[in-house]
Amino acid sequence: MxxxxxxxxxxxxxxxxxxxxxxxxxxxxxxxxxxxxxxxxxxxxxxxxxxxxxxxxxxxxxxxxxxxxxxxxxxxxxxxxxxxxxxxxxxxxxxxxxxxxxxxxxxxxxxxxxxxxxxxxRPDLVAAEGPISGDASDAHLRDAARARSVLDALGPLDVGQGAVAAKGQVIGIETLQGTDAMLRFVGMSQPGSGGVLVKRPKPGQDLRMDTPVIGPATVMKAAEAGLSGIEIAAGSVLILDRDAVEAACEASGIALWAAP
Structure with missing residues (x-):
């Protein structure tokens, strides 16, 4: 074929x-x-x-x-x-x-x-549930849960695939401009927040056409924005160049993990 x-x-x-x-x-x-x-x-x-x-x-x-x-x-x-x-x-x-x-x-x-x-x-490009680089703290997990809850609530509105939370507050939501623009906004408005980026599909999203992705550039932009953690959805977010992503996490001190 x-x-x-x-x-x-x-x-x-x-x-x-x-x-x-x-x-x-x-x-x-x-x-x-x-x-x-x-x-x-x-x-x-x-x-x-x-x-x-x-x-x-x-x-x-x-x-x-x-x-x-x-x-x-x-x-x-x-x-x-x-x-x-x-x-x-x-x-x-x-x-x-x-x-x-x-x-x-x-x-x-x-x-x-x-x-x-x-x-x-390329099913090999996604991660199974669990740690990928570094250790997620309890604070990381709480912020990730907060960002996930917002993405779930916005899912029916077809808004975006990413959100950032820090200290229990949502400080960034991805819209049409994309993840990079959201991270720039977070870095300018809440520098040094130590927050968590959550990247996952919208509920019910057609993954054939628009599979969420992260790559080494995502990690570096998250670090530049003052974040300290990234959570991705297990089995449904592509990791582009996993070795480079893990190296970027280690270099920037960002914890990366996959969650259900």
Whole structure:
């Protein structure tokens, strides 16, 4: 079965390519890493052309990987298939990211493609429950529980995958701007808080399209923000370059663990 990876930015497309040969769909305006794989160029405004090119390449299975910003559509470039889909896509864009991504997945599935996720292709990139680096203190665990409770409460609103708590207070919530922006805000507004970043999927989130990730840069940004712990959801948050993540934790004194 031929596979294609619709590539966003970052290292995840390359990690998924290690799971087996695949074509790489490169979207105009998206900076993706160079990879040793056949390319399929595409545009957000030309779904019809992409469907045709995927079929011509024999692709039956699709994986979405890497960071993608919400696209700005140029109506003058739209093909007829995209124009027909726009009311549906625009309606989804007015809601949260998970709604939009579920809609995109459904569109590809209706065209006969099977959509798989990073967890399907690289289950080795997640962590089992337990410590990963350093020791989580009782204070860490209390702050993590507080951040988790907020994420659970916000889940139906499709807001974000991360929150920061310190000394029992929630001091940062991830929104459309992403984890990095939240950590910058925390560092500026609550420097030296010693708080905990919790990263986990939204309740009921479609993990095929948007699996939460952390990497060494996440650890360093958490350290720069004055945090002292990171909790991830066991089995559902990808760790990009685990050796480097553990080394960054050791260098910065950040405890990292996976929780149910």
């Amino acid at each position: 031929a596979r294609a990876i619709i590539a966003g930015s970052g290292v995840l497309p390359g990690l998924l390519l290690q799971a087996g040969p695949a074509h790489v769909v490169r979207l105009a305006g998206v900076e993706s890493e160079p990879l040793d794989a056949p390319d399929i160029p595409a545009r957000f405004e030309q779904f019809g052309a992409l469907f045709a090119d995927l079929r011509a390449a024999g692709v039956e299975e699709l994986a979405f990987a890497g960071a993608l910003s919400r696209p700005a559509f140029d109506p003058s470039l739209m093909d007829p298939e995209t124009m027909a889909l726009m009311p549906r896509v625009a309606g989804a864009m007015a809601q949260g990211d998970d709604t939009l991504l579920r809609t995109i997945a459904a569109i590809f599935e209706e065209q006969g493609f099977r959509v798989v996720g990073a967890l399907d292709l």
